[in-house]
Amino acid sequence: MSELLIFNILLITVFVSAIFIFTILFFIPAPYGRHIRKGWGITLKAKFGWFLMELPSLAIVIILFFAGNRKMNLPAIIFLIFWTVHYFHRAMVYPFMMKGGNKKFPVLILVFALIFNFINSYLNGRYLFYFSQPYPADWLFDPRFIIGTILFITGMFINIQSDYILLKLRKAGEKDYQIPYAGFFRFVSSPNYFGEIIEWIGWTILTWSLAGLAFTLFTVANLLPRAYSNHKWYKSKFNSYPEERKALIPFVY
Ligand SMILES: NC(=O)c1ccc[n+]([C@@H]2O[C@H](COP(=O)([O-])OP(=O)(O)OC[C@H]3O[C@@H](n4cnc5c(N)ncnc54)[C@H](OP(=O)(O)O)[C@@H]3O)[C@@H](O)[C@H]2O)c1
Known part of the structure; x- marks a missing residue:
């Protein structure tokens, strides 16, 4: 099986699973943060959970940039910078700013999120730095x-x-x-x-x-x-909610 075929299967999988996730989450809120509840298996410290969950998205796209064939392509370098700024903050800064004491995070949610983050980072990094047509330098002046x-x-x-x-x-x-x-x-x-x-x-x-x-x-x-x-939760918790x-x-x- 060629890598491009695997890439396309993963891409279609994300589109299809988005529809399922959307439907399920309306009925069963993901059990973390204010919606955490018993019955979802073992947990770990929330800060650590967020760090572990987001780190692969930072690392994988950087690795794929260096493994790809766009190292001297300016639009590709800018895509890498945008992605890295977002995920550096999300993985390396945000978890350590969280309060909430020893708040817990279910390992099951971490595993689901990790699977998605691996696939998503692979799809974005591999497309931008390998499978796409190289973006021309004047892409930076394109209205898109x-x-x-x-x-x-x-x-x-x-x-x-x-x-x-x-x-x-x-x-x-x-x-x-x-x-x-x-x-x-x-x-x-x-x-x-x-x-x-x-x-x-x-x-x-x-x-x-x-x-x-x-x-x-x-x-x-x-x-x-x-x-x-969250909106329903705020309204039920606070009588004075705007x-x-x-x-x-x-x-x-
Ligand atoms: N791309 C994606 O698919 C995706 C998916 C999920 C999250 N995210 C992003 O990840 C970040 C965190 O998401 P989240 O779902 O944890 O957001 P959240 O529920 O709004 O919580 C954010 C942080 O603020 C605290 N907090 C929330 N409401 C509060 C209140 N009324 N009073 C005091 N503290 C409060 C939470 O504590 P507790 O943990 O104790 O509730 C948590 O530490 C967001 O930027 C979100 O956009 C992205």
Whole structure:
């Protein structure tokens, strides 16, 4: 079996599994964070779980860049920088900023996430640095690259700003939840997810790739049902929860 055939099978698998994940997660919220509950097997410390879960996405794409044939191609170098900035923060910074004391994370979720992260990083890194036609240097002036980059950076800003607003609500070791009011929380309950989705839509446009599109659809499949569950959870936990706030998309949903 050729590598290209394996690549295409994995790509189709991600598209198809996104549909399943989307449906399942509306009924069964992934059991971590505020939705953690008993009955999901052994757990490990949440900080460590996040670090282990996100590290392969950082490492695999860097390895595939050096294993590929685009080391002197400027658009490829810029794709690598964008991906690395996101995953360096997500794997090496964010987990160590988390509070919540000894909060746990199910190993089962870690395993599912690792499988996806391995496949997703392989698809994006291998496509961009090996299977695609080399992107010409003037791709950097293409409207797709410019619009995608604006969305990617804007999404990353909203995502990181929102995550840090949440992290600042707690003192070290605290586990309780509060109502966040700052930043984009004025509009939605999960602006970190909104930013994440915008970021990967931007990635899809700036790389103009099916691997990027598969990642974006999987992210939506994951985060849209979770945003719905988070919104319901906030409303049931806090009587004073702002009425006008939506779940994920400002003024819409
Ligand atoms: N690309 C993808 O498919 C994907 C999938 C999942 C997550 N992510 C990203 O990973 C990041 C974390 O995701 P997440 O699901 O853990 O986000 P989250 O539920 O919003 O939680 C983020 C952090 O803030 C804490 N927190 C949440 N709400 C709080 C509140 N009201 N008061 C005090 N602390 C609060 C959480 O603590 P607890 O852990 O104690 O709840 C956690 O440490 C986000 O940026 C998200 O976009 C991406």
